[in-house]
Amino acid sequence: MHPAAEKILIAGRKEFTGNYEKALKTLGIPAAVTLEASEVSSCRALLLPGGGDITPAFFGQKNNGSRHIDTELDILQLQAMEQALRCKKPVLGICKGMQLINVFFGGTICQHMEEARHHAYTDGDQYHDTVIFPDTFLFSLYGPSLRVNSAHHQCVDKLGRDLQAVQYALPEPVPEALCHKTLPVYGVQWHPERLFPEGEKLLRFFASLT
Numbered sequence: 001m002h003p004a005a006e007k008i009l010i011a012g013r014k015e016f017t018g019n020y021e022k023a024l025k026t027l028g029i030p031a032a033v034t035l036e037a038s039e040v041s042s043c044r045a046l047l048l049p050g051g052g053d054i055t056p057a058f059f060g061q062k063n064n065g066s067r068h069i070d071t072e073l074d075i076l077q078l079q080a081m082e083q084a085l086r087c088k089k090p091v092l093g094i095c096k097g098m099q100l101i102n103v104f105f106g107g108t109i110c111q112h113m114e115e116a117r118h119h120a121y122t123d124g125d126q127y128h129d130t131v132i133f134p135d136t137f138l139f140s141l142y143g144p145s146l147r148v149n150s151a152h153h154q155c156v157d158k159l160g161r162d163l164q165a166v167q168y169a170l171p172e173p174v175p176e177a178l179c180h181k182t183l184p185v186y187g188v189q190w191h192p193e194r195l196f197p198e199g200e201k202l203l204r205f206f207a208s209l210t
Contacts, residue, residue, distance in 0.1 A: 007032045008207065009043035011080040012051065013073065020049050020094075023193035027200060029207045037079040044210040046084040048077055048097030050191060053154055056111065059103045065112030066154070078104055090184040090209040092202075095152055098178060098187030105160025105180075112153055125149035125191065129170045136166040137186060138177055141201045148176060148190035148198075155189065184209050 007030040010017050014033045024031040032043070040046055052068030058078075063069075077097075081104050084091050093101040099109050129147050132138045138146075146167070156175045159165060167177035167188070177188045186206065192199025 006030050007043055008045045008047050008210075009034060009040055009080070010047045010049055011035060011037075011040075011077045012049045013070075016051060017049055019191075019193045020047060023196075023199065023203060024207075026196075027203055027207070029203065035073070035076040035080070037076065037083045040080050040083040040089060041087045043089065045090040045092070045206065046080055047206075048081065048091065048093040048100050048187075050095030050097060050151070052096065053111070054096065054099055054103055054109060056109075059108045061108070061111070063111070074100070085183065085185075090206065091186070092206045093185075093187035094193065095189055095191060098189050099154065099156060101180075101185060101187045102156045102160045102163060102178065105163055107156060107160030107163065108158040110155050110157040125151050125194070130167050130176045130190075131170055132167045132177075133165075137179060137205065138166050138188075138202075141205055142198070146198065148188075149195045150190060152189060 010020050010031055010033045012033060017033045021031050052070055053066035055069050055071045055074050056063050056066050058074060077100055127147055127149055132142060132144055132146060162181045163178050164181060165175040165178050169176050176190060179186045192202040
């Protein structure tokens with residue numbers, strides 16, 4: 001088997017993906033970082049990492065609070081997502097990556113949440129409780145609730161085609177995870193790569209899909 005076929009591909013700029021590479025390496029899961037969509041076909045699965053905000057035009061809006069936008073990166077990540085689906089590869093989106101999945105399927109983003117003060121990065125991650133829906137991939141891993149870390153000021157608004165929300169923050173109903181109804185596509189708004197040991201369960205689940 002070609003060595004690349006054993007690796008989870010992280011679609012991001014390498015200077016910002018160290019936490020993801022370190023977490024996967026700790027779990028013994030090979031990973032590689034690239035922005036070449038053509039490489040997705042020979043990888044094990046696709047991970048869309050966190051980062052800045054998505055270009056609002058990609059979900060039909062003008063800028064109304066988005067920041068740290070990298071349109072070139074958005075395009076390359078969306079192309080990687082398209083290639084993953086074409087090649088029937090599992091996809092996991094984390095933070096911005098979850099929002100990218102939603103936009104890819106035609107959903108929208110709330111560009112600045114009213115609840116941002118409870119979720120945005122402030123000298124480190126914030127933490128809050130969540131509720132997880134029964135009969136979902138997350139419920140099988142964590143049960144009905146999970147305390148998660150948070151570092152975002154935006155969130156999923158209108159869900160994209162064939163996506164369902166499976167986890168919400170408490171007390172405000174902010175979507176914290178989603179999945180596709182038929183495809184192996186999953187997203188979490190929190191950061192499993194820096195929430196150990198809890199995050200290990202999700203990353204191992206993702207690796208097991210291949």
